[in-house]
Each structure stands twice: as C-alpha cells, then as structure tokens.
Amino acid sequence: MKVEFYGHVRQYHNIKSEIDQNISTVLESGQYVMGPMLKRFEGELAAYHGTKYAVGVGNGTDAIWLALMALGIGPGDEVITHPNTFFATAEAIWIAGATAVFVDCDPKTKCIDPTKIEAAITPKTKAIIPVHLYGQCADMKAIKAIADKHKLHIIEDNAQAIGAHGAGFKIGQLSDAATTSFIIQKNLGTFGDSGALVTNNEKIDAATRRLRNHGSTARNVHSFGFNSRLDDLHAGILSAKLKHIDQYNDERRKWAARYTAGFKSAKHFTLPHESPGYRHVFHLYAIEVKKPQTRDGLLKFLNDSGIDAKTHYSIAIHQQAGFPWRKGARIHGTLTHAEHNAATCISLPMFPELTEQEVDYVVAKTLEWDGRQS
Numbered sequence: 001m002k003v004e005f006y007g008h009v010r011q012y013h014n015i016k017s018e019i020d021q022n023i024s025t026v027l028e029s030g031q032y033v034m035g036p037m038l039k040r041f042e043g044e045l046a047a048y049h050g051t052k053y054a055v056g057v058g059n060g061t062d063a064i065w066l067a068l069m070a071l072g073i074g075p076g077d078e079v080i081t082h083p084n085t086f087f088a089t090a091e092a093i094w095i096a097g098a099t100a101v102f103v104d105c106d107p108k109t110k111c112i113d114p115t116k117i118e119a120a121i122t123p124k125t126k127a128i129i130p131v132h133l134y135g136q137c138a139d140m141k142a143i144k145a146i147a148d149k150h151k152l153h154i155i156e157d158n159a160q161a162i163g164a165h166g167a168g169f170k171i172g173q174l175s176d177a178a179t180t181s182f183i184i185q186k187n188l189g190t191f192g193d194s195g196a197l198v199t200n201n202e203k204i205d206a207a208t209r210r211l212r213n214h215g216s217t218a219r220n221v222h223s224f225g226f227n228s229r230l231d232d233l234h235a236g237i238l239s240a241k242l243k244h245i246d247q248y249n250d251e252r253r254k255w256a257a258r259y260t261a262g263f264k265s266a267k268h269f270t271l272p273h274e275s276p277g278y279r280h281v282f283h284l285y286a287i288e289v290k291k292p293q294t295r296d297g298l299l300k301f302l303n304d305s306g307i308d309a310k311t312h313y314s315i316a317i318h319q320q321a322g323f324p325w326r327k328g329a330r331i332h333g334t335l336t337h338a339e340h341n342a343a344t345c346i347s348l349p350m351f352p353e354l355t356e357q358e359v360d361y362v363v364a365k366t367l368e369w370d371g372r373q374s
C-alpha cells in the first residue's frame with residue numbers, strides 16, 4: 001500500500017466545480033492582479049478571523065516581514081522567536097533587517113516557551129513572533145502579558161494553524177497581526193504561493209497595502225515598497241476552499257484522534273500534545289521517538305513501507321550550516337527542547353482526504369517498528 005503525505009489532487013477533485021467556477025470568474029473578468037476577487041477574498045478572510053482587515057500578499061514569508069516593516073521594525077531591533085520552526089520565520093526577521101533572538105520551545109507543545117521570553121528581552125527588543133507550530137496555538141495569553149509589560153509587538157506566525165483557537169482566545173485577537181501562508185500543503189492551500197495577514201490595526205493594514213504594491217495605493221503615486229501581491233486566481237481558489245476549512249480541520253482532527261487511539265500501546269515514541277481548551281488543527285501529526293538514534297531508522301522503515309513520512313524540522317535554524325550568515329542572531333539560554341524536537345520528530349501523513357485504510361496502515365507499520373525496539 002502507498003500512503004501519500006499530501007492530498008491536494010483529491011481535494012481539488014472533491015470541490016472541482018467550485019474552484020473551476022471561481023477561476024473562470026477571474027479569467028472572464030480580465031482583472032487578475034488587485035482585482036475584485038482579491039477584494040472579495042480579503043473580506044471573507046477578515047470575516048473568518050473576526051478581524052477588521054485582511055491583506056493578501058505574495059507568500060507567508062513576505063507576510064511576516066511586511067508586518068515587521070509596517071510596524072517600523074528593522075535594523076538595530078531584536079525580535080524573539082524559537083528555532084524549531086520553518087526557516088522562514090527567522091528569514092523574515094532577517095529580511096526586515098532585524099536581529100533574530102532564539103529562545104527554547106515548550107517541551108510538550110513545541111511552541112515558544114513563554115517562560116523563556118522575559119529573560120531574553122533587552123532595550124533593543126521590539127517584537128515577539130510566536131509560531132502556532134504543527135496547528136496548535138502558542139500560549140498567547142502568557143505571551144501577551146509579557147508583551148504588554150515590556151511594550152512589545154506580537155506577530156503571530158499562523159502559517160500552520162488557520163482555524164485553530166486557544167483556551168479563550170482567537171488567532172489575531174491578542175497580537176498586532178497574524179500572518180499566514182497559503183502554499184499548497186497548508187490547511188488552507190492554493191495551487192502555488194500566496195499569503196496574507198489579518199489585523200485589527202488600521203495603520204498596519206494601510207502600511208502593508210502600500211508596501212505590497214510598490215508603495216502605492218493610487219496610480220502613479222509611490223513611496224518605497226515591494227511587489228508582493230496575492231493574485232486574483234489564487235484568491236478565487238482560496239475563496240472556494242475557505243468555505244470548507246472548518247470541515248477540513250475537523251477531518252484532520254478525526255485522523256489525529258485515530259492515530260492517537262491506534263498508538264495507545266506504543267512504547268518508543270511520544271504523541272502530539274493538545275493543550276486543554278485548545279483546538280489543534282493538525283497541520284502536521286508529529287510524533288517524537290524516545291531515542292534520537294532511532295529516528296532515521298523509523299523514517300526509513302515507513303518510507304520503505306510505502307508511507308511518505310517526513311520530518312518537520314530535523315535541523316533547527318541555529319543548527320543549519322553557516323548560521324547566521326552574517327545576519328543578526330542571538331541565542332538566549334539553552335535550546336535543549338528545540339534541539340530534541342529536531343533530533344526526534346517524524347510527521348505522519350495528514351490531510352483531510354485520507355482514508356481509514358490508509359491511517360490504519362500507517363498505525364500498523366509504526367507499531368510494527370515499535371514492537372521491534374528494545
């Protein structure tokens with residue numbers, strides 16, 4: 001049996017008529033960049049988040065550095081995040097010209113550990129970027145309390161958790177802005193690149209709108225900016241898919257629960273942790289082997305069995321060759337939990353269109369490996 005890691009084509013087939021209809025609407029409109037479909041999708045995205053504004057941009061990385069720039073954060077400033085995330089979180093800080101400060105993650109959730117943030121703050125610190133890693137929100141209430149005390153901005157890197165919420169808080173509610181990525185494999189993914197930010201802050205909305213479009217909101221009038229726009233074809237695809245996002249996330253949660261129930265007897269790896277009161281949307285179902293030296297063996301065994309398991313992310317950012325490439329970077333304290341996560345993580349196939357047979361096969365093969373360990 002073969003089990004793929006992603007189900008993009010299955011998803012397309014399931015709602016083909018809705019996607020094709022929106023693509024056709026855009027093509028027939030003759031307006032492909034900054035057109036009516038983008039406007040419509042931005043309205044839908046803001047409504048979905050319950051925020052005043054949503055701004056579509058070129059990708060999820062741009063959304064982060066555009067948010068930083070919109071807040072005036074750049075050279076000489078420090079931004080705190082954690083190193084067991086996709087590279088883009090730190091890359092965006094460097095693109096903005098700021099210094100990335102890495103603190104450890106929480107050993108259970110793998111999101112930034114709020115108890116590690118305060119000691120890393122200096123007079124240069126301007127913002128915190130928590131990542132809602134794997135589909136679960138970071139502890140935003142604790143992060144917000146620290147940010148308020150030290151007058152820091154918060155940008156949520158929400159590339160992986162659209163549709164999630166915390167215990168008593170929503171994404172975008174306790175921060176200056178939440179950014180997201182719509183690259184193919186995300187919970188809300190298009191057939192290519194794009195991203196967005198949502199915010200309740202009128203200034204961030206206005207600045208990002210200018211910056212993404214050559215510093216312009218009116219024809220022939222410019223200030224310094226970039227070209228980073230979400231084009232209307234992708235907006236149309238995303239508009240069709242947004243209507244299904246809660247159901248897609250429910251499906252992911254169903255498969256996660258099936259994995260977790262199936263792995264009850266497992267002795268040699270640990271399972272994802274869902275914090276009480278949180279809605280984890282399982283962008284990834286990431287397990288951790290108990291002995292780091294066994295990780296690559298499990299990965300190979302699964303791959304050889306036809307299961308497209310992967311790792312997210314097996315080299316933490318500060319462990320990448322050449323780090324920090326003459327960019328500003330500081331490590332505060334130990335990064336033991338982030339390094340453990342990098343050394344032990346394995347992501348199992350996870351997408352809404354999986355079947356029971358596929359999930360059960362992954363469970364059976366993973367347990368077969370588990371039973372052979374001593």
Ligand SMILES: Cc1ncc(COP(=O)(O)O)c(C=O)c1O
Nearest residue numbers: 059060061086088089159181183
């Ligand atoms: C946590 C995180 N941040 C940022 C990004 C960057 O998004 P993009 O690839 O759309 O630039 C991604 C995904 O790719 C991500 O997973």
